[in-house]
Amino acid sequence: MEAEPLGEFERIRRFFAPLAGPGGLGLLDDAAILDCRAGRRLVVTADAIVEGVHYLPDDPPDLVARKLLRVNLSDLAAMGARPLHYLLTTALPAELGAGWVARFASGLAEDQRRFGIDLLGGDSVATPGPAVLSLTAIGEVAAGTEIRRNGARAGDLVWVSGTIGDAFLGLEVLRGAHPELAPEYRAELISRFQIPDPRVELGARLSGIARAMIDISDGLIADLGHVCETSQVAAVVELESLPLSPAAGAIVDGAPGLRTRLAAGGDDYELLFTAPAGSTKAIDDLSSVLGLPITRIGRIELGEGVRLIDAEGRTMQIPESGYRHF
Numbered sequence: 001m002e003a004e005p006l007g008e009f010e011r012i013r014r015f016f017a018p019l020a021g022p023g024g025l026g027l028l029d030d031a032a033i034l035d036c037r038a039g040r041r042l043v044v045t046a047d048a049i050v051e052g053v054h055y056l057p058d059d060p061p062d063l064v065a066r067k068l069l070r071v072n073l074s075d076l077a078a079m080g081a082r083p084l085h086y087l088l089t090t091a092l093p094a095e096l097g098a099g100w101v102a103r104f105a106s107g108l109a110e111d112q113r114r115f116g117i118d119l120l121g122g123d124s125v126a127t128p129g130p131a132v133l134s135l136t137a138i139g140e141v142a143a144g145t146e147i148r149r150n151g152a153r154a155g156d157l158v159w160v161s162g163t164i165g166d167a168f169l170g171l172e173v174l175r176g177a178h179p180e181l182a183p184e185y186r187a188e189l190i191s192r193f194q195i196p197d198p199r200v201e202l203g204a205r206l207s208g209i210a211r212a213m214i215d216i217s218d219g220l221i222a223d224l225g226h227v228c229e230t231s232q233v234a235a236v237v238e239l240e241s242l243p244l245s246p247a248a249g250a251i252v253d254g255a256p257g258l259r260t261r262l263a264a265g266g267d268d269y270e271l272l273f274t275a276p277a278g279s280t281k282a283i284d285d286l287s288s289v290l291g292l293p294i295t296r297i298g299r300i301e302l303g304e305g306v307r308l309i310d311a312e313g314r315t316m317q318i319p320e321s322g323y324r325h326f
Helices: 008-019 022-027 061-077 098-115 166-174 183-194 200-205 220-231 246-254 258-264 277-290
Strands: 040-050 082-092 118-126 132-142 157-161 212-215 234-238 271-275 294-301 305-309
Touching: 008 098, 008 118, 022 118, 040 061, 061 082, 061 098, 061 132, 061 200, 061 212, 082 098, 082 200, 098 118, 157 277, 166 183, 166 246, 166 258, 183 246, 200 277, 212 220, 220 234, 220 258, 220 271, 220 305, 246 258, 277 294
Parallel strands: 082 118, 234 305
Antiparallel strands: 040 132, 082 132, 157 271, 157 294, 212 271, 234 294
């Protein structure tokens, strides 16, 4: 894509000011102004993605923007919060010109409409590369109803939304793996990697049901481990209970050992939560209302760590426990 010189303030005026909400003040001031409704708490999260690490250099800019926004909305969903606003910082190489930025901004605009949020401000700087994109999302929750990682108790059941492993396999497909897979399955897996679907509505509705919750970014086993460590409990996960999409199932059918890798793969951005056994009907009803599978995959016990077991109850070795940033 041909680069076009564009100054910082012209870039903000042309591409990002149209995305600003009332609190962003047209992106003309040094900071934004927010109201906080009585009886509500603000929930704030930040995530960054790096070219060549979290997305591929040839990924469409609008999809890069949507992934950046959605991984942050997933963090809000994991605490039961509804999204309101966001701040954006971009560090872009000069070769990514106005055309790239325009498509990036169009992706943000599309998801702003979808999720009912707006831009408050941020920063725009240059870098020799690679591109680094950082977003801070702000949501709200009724005071005292937020869902944290530290509430899991022995006897809870472990649940997960949606399907597991699609993003992991989508990245493999983009890198040339699984050429025998049907084209429609390839497209589905790639889409799950490029534009995750944050479970915003589910997260908010799990208030009063879930005791502890996290979104799956580093991998199901690793992220459940974070819940266990914070809650000072242990977990058992049944490998055969992990929900797979038809596309992932088609691959696993030819490589059964791959299922354990999917348990450790990252970028799912599904919600993983624990709830008392007596909440099963409420969870099933919620699944039906939202049209979203929610699957029981294990249980919480006394002790520490996470065990993955097979259909006979035998503990299995996990090759990798999840994505590590360092």
